[in-house]
Amino acid sequence: MMKYDAVIIGSGQAGSPLAARLAKAGWKTALIEKRWVGGTCVNDGCTPSKTLIASGRRAYLARHSAALGIQMPSPVVDMATVIQRKDRIVTAKRARLEEWLRKTNGLDLITGAASFTGEKKLTVHHPDGTFTEVEGNFIFINTGASPQIPALDGVNDTPYYTSTTIMDLKTVPDHLVILGAGYIAMEFGQLFRRLGSQVTILDRSAALLNKEDDDIAGELKNILEMEGIKIRLGATVTKAKRLSDGQVELTLSADGPSQTITGSHWLIASGRIPNLSELKPERAGIVLTKKGFIKTDDRLETSVKGIYALGDVREGPAFTHISYNDYLVVSRNLLDKAGLSVQDRLVPYCMFTDPELGRIGLTEKAARENGRRIKVAKLSMSQVARGIETGETRGMMKAIVDEDTHEILGASILAPNGGEIMSVLEVAMMGKLPYEKIRDGIFAHPTFSESLNNLFMTLDNV
Incomplete structure (x- = not known):
């Protein structure tokens, strides 16, 4: 059993800086990461998606340059190069972060999947099949969230993409059908339309972006439709099927009789769920919310004293900058006795459409x-x-x-x-x-x- 002052599970935008700060403050610290350092933002979220969106904007500007007096031939999208650039930027950012963590004195970076075995005890299962048992005076959970896959008829037998896997496509889809009409759907819908895809967005809600005012949502809807994106609201997908030619057929329940829509590719963007299945928080006595996220107080402590949850694994706004602010709240409270709270904090965010x-x-x-x-x-x-x-x-x-x-x-x-x-x-x-x-x-x-x-x-x- 390896004993630490602090064990951080997950190296996202809260976990990595928290591990480094606690180690520099003299705490014997372990940072457990089962995959790559950097979490969703660096590997599957902000960095790769905004890199791809930049390529989509260049294609859009090239097509619309004539209005400003610049005549250009129609742009040709080299998707392989677009993906290579994205991968290069992600890999470099991840490597810099890992180098920083490994050079931090007093910090052990452990690779593997952690599972609770008791209140503050964990087993880490390493990729080579071995395992290590660790224990911490303080435990910090920063395991993030993953795309949620709805329980649709045929979904397990029908190829689909998520916001993670679609960023590795080497070719531009002929017709991308997107399930969901939230921020991820808006960004990827516009991106692939600009890269040359036909795009259809489907959502069961009667209105677009229900967290926004109607005039803002309506303006954005008009903008996307002017770019050629088809948005169908009030449409519930009830069944998915793979056709003999490799395309995907979705059955819709809308006004009137059921309908079908066919696409070459299908992106599921219908929400995210916390990454807790391997962690087994119930073994530590940690209470979850009705939606399955970790429940915390306004200082991010869970139902178990000395165990904290930060970032997307707890219920609340799922943004990188909020995860980083969670780190500031926890670290300053523990090390500086700052008495900070997440209650009533300002929550800015951006949707990176254009x-x-x-x-x-x-x-x-x-x-x-x-x-x-x-x-x-x-x-x-x-x-x-x-x-x-x-x-x-x-x-x-x-x-x-x-x-x-x-x-x-x-x-x-x-x-x-x-x-x-x-x-x-x-x-x-x-x-x-x-x-x-x-x-x-x-x-x-x-x-x-x-x-x-x-x-x-x-x-x-x-």
Whole structure:
């Protein structure tokens, strides 16, 4: 039995920095990783997907350059090279992270799959068939989440892709059918449409992106449909079947009689589930939520004292930057006695469609449901000087303001670099600035952020 002060399970965006900081603070630390260091973000999420999206945008810009007076031949997508570039970037990033971890004094990097055998005891099953038993005074779970596969008739006999496996395709699909209409579906749908695929998105919901305001979701839907993506809402997939020619046939239950749709490739993007099947948290007495995620308090401690859960394995916003903030909360509380909490923290996020959706704080819908007295500022990108000059006029800016305090409660920025523009408003929210400070602030001209002046000027006569 190997004994440690701290055992971290999973080397994602919380696990790796936490392991390094605890080791540098003098804690004897073990970091257990069953696959590759870096977790979802580096290997299967942010890094590879945004690398591919960059290739899709280049193809889109080449096709639409004539409007700016630049005549170009139709671009030819070399998918093998696109994937090679993605793999090269991922491998380099992973290698740098692993080198950093292995050079950290007091930190043991252990490869294998961990399973609880008791409250703070684990067995690590190594790839070579051997195993190691470890015990920690503190245990930190950062095992992340994986794509959820729905229990559909025929799903186990029908080839499908997930957000992980589709990023290794060496050829562009003729017709990609996507099950689900969330952020992953939107990003991959636009990506493969731009690479040359016919794309159909299917979802049983009556509305697109139900966490967003209707005007924002509607604007994005129009943008994607203008690019040639077909979006079918209110359509429940009931059966999947592989045809003799290798294509996939999906049976839909929609208004009227059932229908079928056929595609060359099928992407399942209908949610994610926590990676807990191998870990066996019940053996440690850890309580789960109704959805199967690890339940924690507002300082990320589980039902077992001294065992913490960070990142996507716990129920809450599943974003890389939130996982990293989980690390900050836990490490500063344990080492600096900071008394931090995850309750009421600001949760920014981006959907990396083009234009990009940057989001922070309350939507108009949520604010009204909460009974808040608000004012709503809106500005079309067709009225933004920088957008007109660059030919980037799709999308809109929207902000929610407290009618009494004039503080900014939230924002939805569907625009080029929407996440960067949103971050300006996030800083204003962190400082509890009244919206007039942004309305009257000096921003460099002509930038997209400068039009935040104009956005809040729309409230002058409200």
